[in-house]
Amino acid sequence: MSDLERLIQVGTTKRCMVTITPPRERTCERCGRTDVWRPERKNWIVDGDVGNPYCIHDWDINGSYNPIEK
Incomplete structure (x- = not known):
């Protein structure tokens, strides 16, 4: 059982x-x-280099960030 499945079951x-x-x-x-x-x-505020103003911005949310505190 995955962590998410356990969390749902407990919830x-x-x-x-x-x-x-x-x-x-x-x-x-x-x-x-x-x-x-x-x-x-x-x-959100741009901090430092603005980057390409025409970019659609592919943010670095890759699955390693976990928003749930244990």
């Missing part, structure tokens, strides 16, 4: 609190643009 049989931690930074795999989340502005 359906017991009430459990899960903390979701969203990413605070992201980098485009295509042009290298880096954005940083600014909670006070409730928006």
